[in-house]
Amino acid sequence: xxxxxxxxxxxxxxxxxxxxxxxxxxxxxxxxxxxxxxxxxxxxxxxxxxxxxxxxxxxxxxxxxxxxxxxxxxxxxxxxxxxxxxxxxxxxxxxxxxxxxxxxxxxxxxxxxxxxxxxxxxxxxxxxxxxxxxxxxxxxxxxxxxxxxxxxxxxxxxxxxxxxxxxxxxxxxxxxxxxxxxxxxxxxxxxxxxxxxxxxxxxxxxxxxxxxxxxxxxxxxxxxxxxxxxxxxxxxxxxxxxxxxxxxxxxxxxxxxxxxxxxxxxxxxxxxxxxxxxxxxxxxxxxxxxxxxxxxxxxxxxxxxxxxxxxxxxxx
Numbered sequence: 507x508x509x510x511x512x513x514x515x516x517x518x519x520x521x522x523x524x525x526x527x528x529x530x531x532x533x534x535x536x537x538x539x540x541x542x543x544x545x546x547x548x549x550x551x552x553x554x555x556x557x558x559x560x561x562x563x564x565x566x567x568x569x570x571x572x573x574x575x576x577x578x579x580x581x582x583x584x585x586x587x588x589x590x591x592x593x594x595x596x597x598x599x600x601x602x603x604x605x606x607x608x609x610x611x612x613x614x615x616x617x618x619x620x621x622x623x624x625x626x627x628x629x630x631x632x633x634x635x636x637x638x639x640x641x642x643x644x645x646x647x648x649x650x651x652x653x654x655x656x657x658x659x660x661x662x663x664x665x666x667x668x669x670x671x672x673x674x675x676x677x678x679x680x681x682x683x684x685x686x687x688x689x690x691x692x693x694x695x696x697x698x699x700x701x702x703x704x705x706x707x708x709x710x711x712x713x714x715x716x717x718x719x720x721x722x723x724x725x726x727x728x729x730x731x732x733x734x735x736x737x738x739x740x741x742x743x744x745x746x747x748x749x750x751x752x753x754x755x756x757x758x759x760x761x762x763x764x765x766x767x768x769x770x771x772x773x774x775x776x777x778x779x780x781x782x783x784x785x786x787x788x789x790x791x792x793x794x795x796x797x798x799x800x801x802x803x804x805x806x807x808x809x810x811x812x813x814x815x816x817x818x819x820x821x822x
Contacts, residue, residue: 508535510752511578513585515806516708516744516773521548522803523585526752527576533641534560534576536610538584556588556617560608561637564630576608579672579705582747582774583611586705587669589802593618595701599666602690604655604683605673609635611705615669616648623665625653655682659689666692670704674716681728684719693737693781700781701800708744708773708810711820717742717777738781739799742810745774773818775810776802 508528512521525538539555541548563575586592596618603612606624616622624635635650668691673683683704692700702720706713718724721740725732749770780799801807 508752510750511581511585512748512750513582513774514746514748515803515808516746517808518806520806522745522806523588525581525584527581528752529562532559533562534608536560536576536584538588538614540585540588556614558610558613559638559641560610561634561641563608563634576610577672578747578749578772579707579774580607580610582745582772582776583669583671583703583705584614586703586745586776586802587611587615591801591804595699595800596667600663601667601669602665604653604668604670604686606635606650607631607671609638609650611669611671613638613642613644613648615667616644619647619667621647621665622649624648624650626650627652627654653686655679655686659686661690664690664692666700668702672706674704674706674712675710677712677715680712680716680719681726683716691781699800702777702779704777706775706777708775708818709820713775713777714742714815714818714820717775720777720779736779736781738779740777740779741799743776743778743802744808744810744814745776747772747774778802 508526511525511527513523513525514521521541523538523540525536528535536558537555538558540551542551587596592615596615598618598620600621601612601615601619602623602625603609603615604625606612606626609624612622612624624632624639626632626635629652632650632652639648639650668687670683674680687702691702704713704716706716717740720736723733723735749772751768778799
């Protein structure tokens with residue numbers, strides 16, 4: 507038995523992808539994949555499932571809950587990063603994941619990248635990430651290391667893509683996230699379609715604050731200066747993640763016990779920022795067309811509006 511997660515656009519019930527989570531004596535087992543769409547019919551494409559295994563977490567102390575849990579945003583990321591658009595975009599590019607935790611999102615994203623670095627602030631969490639990369643037979647181009655966003659970073663080797671799942675959960679972390687991203691993400695003349703993706707709960711106010719800080723500019727308490735919007739283009743895309751009980755049918759195929767009374771719906775938001783490049787956009791004017799930015803499931807994409815911002819029931 508386990509849990510199935512199904513991702514759909516926030517405006518429809520059209521399933522885009524799924525993720526099944528199971529825990530047993532061998533650790534955490536995760537399968538993730540996409541749905542195929544034929545007219546009004548949607549079916550899981552089992553032939554292209556990605557199966558991953560993770561050691562049981564024994565992280566303790568300050569970061570135990572944050573680093574050892576498989577959070578809904580990481581589940582959503584595992585589906586989003588399976589999209590054809592992201593796989594094509596990430597092919598041959600370098601990627602850095604912030605706050606990897608268990609490592610699900612980063613391992614999914616690593617498939618098509620030329621290099622991938624998984625990071626976490628907790629030393630034991632990084633050791634478990636090393637185990638996960640070996641357990642899933644990933645190439646040596648996937649590495650793991652400790653990274654504290656609060657440190658000063660002088661990145662001599664900036665990356666093409668920065669990924670984060672459920673990292674904007676505290677207000678005091680927004681500034682370190684922004685500074686770390688700017689230090690490691692390729693900018694200006696060296697940027698060849700680089701990208702920042704931060705997936706989080708759409709009901710979390712700090713996620714929206716991070717989005718506005720990047721898109722609209724913000725006050726920096728450290729320097730006592732109001733910073734302008736980041737150069738490039740920024741958008742937020744909204745999804746729903748449905749959680750259902752899952753039961754394995756040993757006689758035939760795997761089935762899902764999809765009882766709506768027991769299901770939960772989690773609103774998901776994706777911040778996507780693309781810096782200017784020689785082939786890309788150069789302004790972050792919110793009035794400009796957001797279609798110029800890389801999309802995830804473009805056919806079903808719903809870009810958040812000011813009305814969504816006002817009407818979303820948010821919590822800290």
